[in-house]
Amino acid sequence: MNPRPCRPETTRRHFLRTTVAGSLLAGLPAGWTGSVYADDSPESPNLRFGIIALTDCSPIVIAHEKGLFKKHGIQSSISKEASWAVIRDKLQTGDNQATHMLIGMPIASTMGLLGSAKKPMVFPWILNRNGQAITLKSEFLGKVQEDPKALKPFVEKAKSLGEPMTFAMTFPPGTHAMWLRYYLAAGGIHPDKDVNLITIPPPQMVANMKVGKMDGFCVGEPWNARAVSDKIGFTAITTQKLWKDHPEKVCAFLAEYADKNPKTVKAVLKALHEASVWLDDLGNRPEQCDIVSKPSYVNCPKDVILGRLLGDYDLGDGRKYKDPFPMIFHERNCNYPQPKYVAWWLSQLRRWGMVAGAPDYAGIAAKVARADLYEAAMKEIGVVHGGRDDRPETLFDGIPFDPAQPEAYAQAFAVKNLKG
Helix, strand or coil, rough: CCCCCHHHHHHHHHHHHHHHHHHHHHHCCEEECCCCCCCCCCCCEEEEEEEECHHHHHHHHHHHHHHHHHHHCCCCEECCCCCCCHHHHHHHCCCEEEEEEEHHHHHHHHCCCCEEEEEEEEEEEEECCCCEEEEEEEHHHCCCCCCHHHHHHHHHCCCCCCCCCCEEECCCCCHHHHHHHHHHHCCCCCCCCCCCECCCCCHHHHHHHHHCCCCCCECCCHHHHHHHHCCCEEEEEEEHHHCCCCCCEEEEEEEHHHHHCCCHHHHHHHHHHHHHHHHCCCCHHHHHHHCCCCCCCCCCCCHHHHHHHEEEEECCCCCCCECCCCCCCCCCCCCCCCCCHHHHHHHHHHCCCCCCCCCCCCHHHHEEEEEEHHHHHHHHHHCCCCCCCCCCECCCCCCECCCCCHHHHHCCCCCCCCCC
């Protein structure tokens, strides 16, 4: 049987249909798939964020208060927690879906270290750099400043009397613990043998020093400035003097949550980007302090918070200066989750015997520091960033850290507590 001939009117109707349809489709936005648009909205729009009462929770608070999370499809709420242990536990149980966190905590949780259940976590965003400090009680005014060697005679005397000096940090694998350990060790003081280290939540540091519970502490702002304003202590050294532009807090998620909800995570990062850019306009920092000083957040007078945010440092022992490296939230590629920072933390966990044997530096860094999520989110909003940085770093004691050789770095220190 011969095929049916194509009639002229059929050809004409087909031509008109396809031509008109093509013209209409050409005018539609990207993402249209025939009858619906591709859904780019967050998979889980309702997020509760955990925070601790520290100035560096500001990006999360500002993104919430200024409607930036809502702009990107996130219905946010903020839960102020009592301690870093609670921050960890509430993320692990899913009570909070995202959190303000010390950079060492996702590493410890992923590895199951220092009392943490083994629960993989990730950070695709560094919230801030700089802005922490080591505070000593007023007894050491004029005797100890940036050089920890000046502290060593006092430590030795107290130890010889059977009354070792006590220093507080906020969480064993956290930033404040590592800054304090690094500072003491640079002065020839072994933090596990020569002094007592205790854990105190950040907002309780000043009150505990006031009643004589400690000789010094390391914490984020505004609690160092508060110790100065209350005249119970002074700042020996800021952490940006220990390590210029060091990483500090991160926005962390459970790895399982991030894998199941990548669009939700990217929406969070987009909002944090806008908040962080706003925060690094110093003209906005008075308003920042008006917001974060509220009892529901930091609960500290805004005037105590503002000075150091602007780089105006009164250390409480006569030293006053304008710091060119105060806390930042966006500038100098601040937010990129650099794998080398995970490697540095692992080197210190190794140095202090918190992990036995050489850890898988590169493997753990790849799991925890999720640059892929960061880069994807920034690409979607057209943000140009500085990318991955594998350059060596040098802290205040002059010992260089090569990210390609973290194990050699861990073993190079005179004061250490290696295991395995």
